[in-house]
Amino acid sequence: MPRLLLTGANGFVGKILTVRLQQAGFHVTALSGNSTPVDSLADEHLIGDIRDANAMAHAVAQAKPDYVVHLAAISHVPTSFKDPLLTWQTNVMGSMNLLEAIKLHAPQAFVLFPSSSEVYGAAFKSANSVDENTTPQPLNPYAASKVAAESAFREYFRQGVKGVIARPFNHIGAQQSADFVTASFARQIALIEAGKQAPILKVGNLDAVRDFLDVQDVCSAYIELLKLADKPGHPSCLNIASGHSRKIREVLDLLLSLSSTKIEVELDPERLRPSDIPVAVGNATLLRETTGWQPQIPLQDTLRELLDYWREQARHAS
Structure with missing residues (x-):
């Protein structure tokens, strides 16, 4: 059974994705950033702040993942305006800490990084729907931090870490x-x-x-993207959108x-x-052509x- 480390496991998407991953045959180790009891059905639970490089190194070494899904983030745009430093420390340096831990302790792991459609920002003003070739023009600290985190992932991909970046559009559902x-x-x-x-x-x-999606459809897309681990030459970044x-x-x-x-x-x-x-509307043609995914x-x-x-x-x- 493949082992998967899920950061942000105690969040809205994390709780739902945990169950979906288990149903898909993964052994899920849930990593959450607080010391309160983890509200998750994962197979294993770890506590660690992604802003702490040593904690991330320890978590990855302990989890021994074949796959990593990095959901942990400050994702509320108004919060990013109120506390941009926390947003950047979490979303950028947290990603760097995780990537370095993967490079050192799980170099064969395949990493899925859900970024955000927010990265397109001002680009939405000049297009009916944006695709992966549209240049990001972030308009808030959250979006800017996600662009920076994407750059970190691309650099580690260049160094040999395997993975893919997703840009999901607005996903909604119970528990949000x-x-x-x-x-x-x-x-x-x-x-x-x-x-x-x-x-x-x-x-x-x-x-x-x-562009609204059900969170279950987004989780389905994430699971399809994990299958790209066995398909060399796949796109490095894909939109998840209804269109x-x-x-x-x-x-x-x-x-x-x-x-x-x-x-x-x-x-x-x-x-x-x-x-x-x-x-703000997305074009997910590349995802559909690459994986066959469509919202249901x-x-x-x-x-x-x-x-x-x-x-x-x-x-x-x-």
């Missing part, structure tokens, strides 16, 4: 933090239905257009249609991001599951 737009909508609707919030749903920019554009207003309307409660929508200026771009889960199904999740949370909210 309410810091993110669709989960925020679903949480507010659930609280309003439960009588725990006034019937006013606060929103940011509803005219922005985004379909949806206004955030449309997503909100779909969520509201799943509720029978009368809800008023109100703009909250604090939810407006300083670098919001009007349209309709957005309506994703939103229904998301809302049901927050309804359950609202029942237990004080």
Whole structure:
């Protein structure tokens, strides 16, 4: 059974990916950055801060991975504006620490680095959909740190580390933090239905257009990308995208249609991001041609599951 080290295993995607990896036949060692009990079903658990080079060396030596998936990151854009130093230390130096540990202690391991569609930034303004040849033009500290981390991975690939970079577009689903737009909508609707919030749903920019994916579809793409370990000459970077554009207003309307409660929508200026771009849609032709992957889960199904999740949370909210 191939051994896989998963960083960021205690996060939104990490918890879901752990189960999917096990179903795909991997022995999963979960690495998380805090000392609290790890909420993960992984086969093994390790604690280590990716900003600590010695901790990463120890973790990789102990895990003895054949594969590594590096999810650990500061991924919330507003947080990256508030604390850019932490963002860069985590996303860039953390990646460097992990890469150096892999080079020294698991040189045969295949590494998957999920970057982000945020790296394209201002490039979205000049294209209907971006592909991997589009030059990144990051517009926030999170995106800039991901571009820098990609550069680190490419350098280690040049030195002989095997791996691939993914650029996933907006992926959503149950368990995602309410810091993110669709989960925020679903949480507010659930609280309003439960009588725990006034019937006013606060929103940011509803005219922005985004490319939404179910987190399960993204996890499926990650598993397909791991199979490239046995296929020399594969692309070094691939988008994960639906290729379909949806206004955030449309997503909100779909969520509201799943509720029978009368809800008023109100703009909250604090939810407006300083670098919001009007349209962000991805071209995943390369991924489809390389692996055969295509998204399978309709957005309506994703939103229904998301809302049901927050309804359950609202029942237990004080």
